[in-house]
Amino acid sequence: MNKIDEFEELRPLLFSIAYRILGSVGEAEDAVQETWLRYDGSATRVASAKAFLSATVTRISIDVLRSARVRREEYVGPWFPEPLLSDPYEDPARSAELADSVSMAALLLLERLSPLERSVFVLREVFDFGFDEVAAAVGRSEAACRQLLVRARRHMRAGRPRFEADGQERQELATRFFDALRGGDVGGLRDLLAADVQLVGDGGGKAPQLARAVSGTENVARLLVSVIPLLARIGVTFEPREINREPGAIFRDRDGKVLHVLALDVVDGQIRTIRSVINPDKLGHLGPVADAWAVDRQVRQARLADHR
CATH class of the missing domain: 1.20.140 (Butyryl-CoA Dehydrogenase, subunit A; domain 3)
Known part of the structure; x- marks a missing residue:
């Protein structure tokens, strides 16, 4: 050759x-x-x-x-x-x-x-x-x-954790997780999250985040259920995808641009860590990137409307 x-x-x-x-x-x-x-x-x-x-x-x-x-x-x-x-x-x-x-x-x-x-x-x-x-x-x-x-x-x-889930178990757990997320099912999410679960975001100071770090089953479940329906209301959608060979999802704004990526770390039959990457510098290879600050403003307006 x-x-x-x-x-x-x-x-x-x-x-x-x-x-x-x-x-x-x-x-x-x-x-x-x-x-x-x-x-x-x-x-x-x-x-x-x-x-x-x-x-x-x-x-x-x-x-x-x-x-x-x-x-x-x-x-x-x-x-x-x-x-x-x-x-x-x-x-x-x-x-x-x-x-x-x-x-x-x-x-x-x-x-x-x-x-x-x-x-x-x-x-x-x-x-x-x-x-x-x-x-x-x-x-x-x-x-x-x-x-x-x-x-x-x-x-x-x-x-490394002592116990890791196999591929099929991870996928089944992820399917239940995203179903609960779509339905705003706090109880369903609680059942899937480890007691010490962490939701951690990487915005690099260049984008708003769900949270820099939230821990505990109740806190993480309630935060997700409080934010995801608001995102859906302003046209944000998500598609489950394999991210780094793990279950995850790509979130897109109403124009189909990449807003952020979620990756789920599954250990011993439960979700131990949810990682969110929203830094626009890290998303460009996935396609056109959304204006996360504009989406954040729309979410805040939707939340204010709920309290009027």
């Missing part, structure tokens, strides 16, 4: 590596494009296109992540990854690892790792690269990579 064909065949893998390291669709796409430019500009014929391109996109992603760390530390409110509707890379032999590693919960755990730990974990644990390939990609010895992986595994295990 020529270079273009080799690159296009590996593009899904390269994006999937970059997204897991960066947690950003836009930054991952940029890293993949920069990888192509370096590959296309290289006069040396490489022995393995996969090894060369994977190493290149990893190094680029590490550099981007290091610079992004400062911005994320200064971020207004909670920071969540950019929502991903579908992972372009598939490998039936590693489907469980691929699905688990792209969830919002897993990506937030990866944020706790250093850029090197994160990259080693992604390449070795998720994509099953050999330690020689991992070492070449991150520019460290194999022994050093093994130590980085040990530390990364320890951090990831410490933050």
Whole structure:
């Protein structure tokens, strides 16, 4: 194959590596494009296109992540990854690892790792690269990579729940959740939420939020039931979709523009975390983005009308 064909065949893998390291669709796409430019500009014929391109996109992603760390530390409110509707890379032999590693919960755990730990974990644990390939990609010895992986595994295990729901259980729970949401059924929502459930929003200071953080079954259920019907009244709709391989939904304004995204974290048969991404900078890859402030004003007007 020529270079273009080799690159296009590996593009899904390269994006999937970059997204897991960066947690950003836009930054991952940029890293993949920069990888192509370096590959296309290289006069040396490489022995393995996969090894060369994977190493290149990893190094680029590490550099981007290091610079992004400062911005994320200064971020207004909670920071969540950019929502991903579908992972372009598939490998039936590693489907469980691929699905688990792209969830919002897993990506937030990866944020706790250093850029090197994160990259080693992604390449070795998720994509099953050999330690020689991992070492070449991150520019460290194999022994050093093994130590980085040990530390990364320890951090990831410490933050993971003991029990996780299977795919079918998650989907059934999500269906009941969104049915209760449409019907304004507080009791139905209570039955699905964990006692310590959290509703957390990522607006980045650029959009209004349902709430920055609300916890507890009663508080979360009542907040959702107080807001969702008002949104429906002004023409906001939602469509259940898989978000980062988890149950979720895309909310749209009356013109069909993306307002925000909800992702549900299901653990041990209950919804433990509801994450809302409404920062417009993180939604553009999903389509035209709504004016969340205008929607918020309409909601406030609807609420005032109810109290007159």
